[in-house]
Amino acid sequence: MPLKLLIQLGWRNLFRHKRRNLMLLLAIWVAVAGVIVMNSLIRGFQYDMQESAVANLTGHVKILAPGYLDDPNIEKSFELAEDWQPDLPGVTLEGWAPRIRIPAVIMSERETRGIQLVGIDPSRETISFLDSVKMLGESLEDAADRRVIIGKELARQLETDIGRRLVIITQGMDGRNREAGFRIAGTFDADGTGLEKLFVFTGVNALQNMVDAAVITEVSIKVSQQLEEALAQQQLTEAFSELEVLSWQQLEPQAAAMFVYADSAIFIWFLVMMGALIFGLMNTLITAVMERVKEFGMLRAVGMRPRSVVAQVVLESTLIMFVGVIGGVLIGWLLVLWLSDGGIDLSQYAEGVELAGMRSVLMPRLWLQDVVLVSVLSLVFGVLAALYPARRAVQINPLEALRR
Amino acid sequence: MVELADKLVRPAAARETGRRGAVAAIAWRNLWRNRRRTWLSAGGIAFAVWMLVLSLSMQDGSFEIMIDNGSRLLLGHIQIQHPEYFDDSRLEFTVEEASPLAAAITASRGVVSVAPRLQSFALVSSGERSFGAQILGVDPVLEADWSTLPGMIGEGRYLEAPGEVVLGSILARNIGVAPGDEIVLLGTAREGGVAAVVAELVGTFDSGQTELDRSIVQIPIADFRSGWEMADDEVHALLVIAESVAMSETVARDLGSGEGWRALSWRALMPEAEQTIEMKAIGAYVFFALIAMIVTFSVVNTFMMTIFERTREFGMLMAIGMKPAAILVQLQLEAFWLSVLGVTVGLLMALAFIAPLEAFGMPLPADAGDLLSRYNMPDRMYPAFSYTAAWLAAGIMLIGTQLASLIPGMRIFRLRPVAALRAD
Numbered sequence: 001m002p003l004k005l006l007i008q009l010g011w012r013n014l015f016r017h018k019r020r021n022l023m024l025l026l027a028i029w030v031a032v033a034g035v036i037v038m039n040s041l042i043r044g045f046q047y048d049m050q051e052s053a054v055a056n057l058t059g060h061v062k063i064l065a066p067g068y069l070d071d072p073n074i075e076k077s078f079e080l081a082e083d084w085q086p087d088l089p090g091v092t093l094e095g096w097a098p099r100i101r102i103p104a105v106i107m108s109e110r111e112t113r114g115i116q117l118v119g120i121d122p123s124r125e126t127i128s129f130l131d132s133v134k135m136l137g138e139s140l141e142d143a144a145d146r147r148v149i150i151g152k153e154l155a156r157q158l159e160t161d162i163g164r165r166l167v168i169i170t171q172g173m174d175g176r177n178r179e180a181g182f183r184i185a186g187t188f189d190a191d192g193t194g195l196e197k198l199f200v201f202t203g204v205n206a207l208q209n210m211v212d213a214a215v216i217t218e219v220s221i222k223v224s225q226q227l228e229e230a231l232a233q234q235q236l237t238e239a240f241s242e243l244e245v246l247s248w249q250q251l252e253p254q255a256a257a258m259f260v261y262a263d264s265a266i267f268i269w270f271l272v273m274m275g276a277l278i279f280g281l282m283n284t285l286i287t288a289v290m291e292r293v294k295e296f297g298m299l300r301a302v303g304m305r306p307r308s309v310v311a312q313v314v315l316e317s318t319l320i321m322f323v324g325v326i327g328g329v330l331i332g333w334l335l336v337l338w339l340s341d342g343g344i345d346l347s348q349y350a351e352g353v354e355l356a357g358m359r360s361v362l363m364p365r366l367w368l369q370d371v372v373l374v375s376v377l378s379l380v381f382g383v384l385a386a387l388y389p390a391r392r393a394v395q396i397n398p399l400e401a402l403r404r
Numbered sequence: 405m406v407e408l409a410d411k412l413v414r415p416a417a418a419r420e421t422g423r424r425g426a427v428a429a430i431a432w433r434n435l436w437r438n439r440r441r442t443w444l445s446a447g448g449i450a451f452a453v454w455m456l457v458l459s460l461s462m463q464d465g466s467f468e469i470m471i472d473n474g475s476r477l478l479l480g481h482i483q484i485q486h487p488e489y490f491d492d493s494r495l496e497f498t499v500e501e502a503s504p505l506a507a508a509i510t511a512s513r514g515v516v517s518v519a520p521r522l523q524s525f526a527l528v529s530s531g532e533r534s535f536g537a538q539i540l541g542v543d544p545v546l547e548a549d550w551s552t553l554p555g556m557i558g559e560g561r562y563l564e565a566p567g568e569v570v571l572g573s574i575l576a577r578n579i580g581v582a583p584g585d586e587i588v589l590l591g592t593a594r595e596g597g598v599a600a601v602v603a604e605l606v607g608t609f610d611s612g613q614t615e616l617d618r619s620i621v622q623i624p625i626a627d628f629r630s631g632w633e634m635a636d637d638e639v640h641a642l643l644v645i646a647e648s649v650a651m652s653e654t655v656a657r658d659l660g661s662g663e664g665w666r667a668l669s670w671r672a673l674m675p676e677a678e679q680t681i682e683m684k685a686i687g688a689y690v691f692f693a694l695i696a697m698i699v700t701f702s703v704v705n706t707f708m709m710t711i712f713e714r715t716r717e718f719g720m721l722m723a724i725g726m727k728p729a730a731i732l733v734q735l736q737l738e739a740f741w742l743s744v745l746g747v748t749v750g751l752l753m754a755l756a757f758i759a760p761l762e763a764f765g766m767p768l769p770a771d772a773g774d775l776l777s778r779y780n781m782p783d784r785m786y787p788a789f790s791y792t793a794a795w796l797a798a799g800i801m802l803i804g805t806q807l808a809s810l811i812p813g814m815r816i817f818r819l820r821p822v823a824a825l826r827a828d
Binding site: 019020026027030031034038070071073103104105106111114157169171175176177272273275276277279280281282284286291346348349350352354 | 445452526578680
């Protein structure tokens with residue numbers, strides 16, 4: 001039997017029971033649209049997690065002195081030529097930033113806290129979270145700025161405010177403690193309080209003066225294309241053979257692990273949704289076969305091959321799945337668009353959101369390859385669900401069926 | 405069929421005696437007129453119930469473990485604090501006369517142990533190196549009893565006597581000290597003077613949580629008291645360990661607050677855990693709502709087919725005097741039996757899955773180690789069958805199925821007996 005005729009027959013059969021097939025379509029739409037929306041939320045979560053892992057002063061790739069990770073102090077540092085530029089052929093850079101990052105003790109008139117003191121070149125920090133946080137007061141002007149910016153929560157704990165002075169104690173290059181006063185230029189307000197309690201920023205040159213050495217402890221590099229990450233790491237490893245060049249996955253293993261788990265979560269969602277769907281699909285297909293016993297018997301009697309019978313049942317299932325997938329993807333896509341308008345506000349869960357490395361507004365992200373994958377797999381499910389009903393159709397004995 | 409019709413149209417008095425049981429029995433039998441269809445519909449319901457109970461049981465189990473492990477590390481299930489201490493951890497916001505209060509709490513229902521805690525921030529130094537850290541004054545004996553931290557000592561041993569100190573392994577590495585070395589703690593005392601404690605490092609702990617290993621120092625509470633010039637019986641917190649996480653909420657509520665103190669449960673102490681749980685719970689409900697919808701649509705479909713196929717039968721029943729409402733009741737009963745069947749199978753399947761895991765534990769992937777320690781998870785999980793989930797799943801599927809048969813069932817009211825009898 002020519003395929004075209006089979007498709008025509010299958011298509012017409014769909015309209016023999018409009019209301020029944022509409023119910024089935026509704027179920028498929030819910031399943032497919034649900035998978036699409038959930039998929040986009042998980043992708044959004046994954047994206048945020050990676051972005052914040054990278055933005056938390058990590059970068060895609062980071063250059064560090066050997067031993068710094070185990071024992072972060074100013075002795076584990078290196079010198080960087082004044083006119084150094086990353087020279088990475090084939091890599092599009094989003095930006096790079098040299099920093100000093102060392103543990104320090106900060107004291108206000110009332111309180112004392114342990115923090116990470118970070119010397120930055122403010123013009124280069126477009127690649128870190130500093131670029132997107134809300135700032136109160138002033139930012140740092142340049143790398144020589146001798147003031148500090150601190151987190152809002154730290155300011156609260158220290159019972160201090162913008163314009164007041166703080167004393168910072170940290171270890172100098174010679175191993176002795178240095179103590180210096182800093183004026184607060186401004187405070188930053190991040191999503192959770194974790195970053196606000198951890199980081200205190202000042203100009204990198206000011207910090208170099210304090211520790212008595214023209215060195216830095218790290219260079220963060222952010223690429224614009226994720227795919228070029230590995231290439232950048234490889235080229236930097238060659239260029240800085242005596243230093244350590246690490247990727248964000250190596251620096252933030254928890255975020256990297258979470259990233260991988262999110263991938264499997266997408267598949268579990270799909271399997272469960274399709275699992276719930278397959279019962280209804282099979283039920284409808286079997287009924288469609290059983291109420292047409294006579295018809296199938298006749299078709300067989302006039303010479304239709306068993307193969308064509310199987311093809312017809314499978315085709316009907318695929319057709320309904322096809323219509324279902326198109327509608328489901330469309331509904332899912334519209335829902336994602338609707339959710340994308342402003343995103344999902346999670347700010348009431350700020351601390352939990354920060355623990356998971358997310359942002360306070362979750363933006364769904366729909367990838368074309370995910371949509372294609374979901375569609376193709378759904379069609380495969382449609383074929384699988386049709387196998388048993390098709391077998392039943394083949395078992396119909398033409399003579400008995402016609403005598404009914 | 406005549407017999408059935410006879411039963412349903414007998415006079416009211418006779419009807420009262422056996423009718424209800426008979427209709428229910430007929431509905432049950434009707435289910436088995438198309439075995440395959442019934443099993444497939446029930447299978448869908450069972451699948452939904454199974455998924456919900458399984459996933460919520462795992463989640464509940466992991467939440468409970470996450471909170472319990474988090475609590476038992478440093479915080480306790482409940483803390484008794486000065487009413488202002490939580491928002492503003494000043495040295496002077498203490499709970500006074502702690503011992504009688506501790507004794508009273510220990511005696512109350514559901515409480516396993518109570519331990520005192522003094523804490524402040526200080527500079528920790530050895531030689532030229534100094535780091536800032538949180539100093540916890542603890543009772544070494546009680547601490548070893550309730551906290552898991554003393555069991556996480558990597559090098560050396562836990563606190564035993566005055567003049568000793570233990571700290572996190574990362575902090576020890578950063579300062580460059582090993583057990584046996586002398587350490588100086590420098591802070592601001594109660595009255596504004598300098599608090600200085602010199603102690604011998606006896607051990608370092610490895611909690612696996614970078615944050616703690618880099619910032620926590622423990623000394624005996626008596627040393628803290630003399631160093632920071634605290635009064636004899638004042639503490640910053642009494643840490644309460646309850647029989648279970650679930651129990652701790654009741655205990656916290658019963659304790660409430662008193663003269664100069666209030667009880668804070670883990671929900672307040674670990675807001676990030678609470679929020680993570682809430683977010684995941686919302687995710688789980690969305691997940692289940694979608695599955696329930698898919699299954700309900702499938703069941704609507706089933707009943708549509710059923711009603712379509714039985715149009716003639718209904719026509720005949722109506723022709724001999726049965727009311728459409730009575731036919732609908734019978735259909736709803738069929739739907740009820742269907743959901744009972746599906747829910748039972750689903751619950752049994754869930755039980756079959758969870759019972760062995762409950763007994764032997766479920767190993768979690770080895771490479772998840774870092775991630776698990778961040779959420780205070782062990783490497784093996786013991787899920788517990790969630791009765792809440794079981795009730796919820798059963799309830800939703802029962803209602804969903806009733807709706808599913810009601811929607812196509814309303815068609816019965818539009819049937820005209822003569823036309824229906826002629827239907828093919």
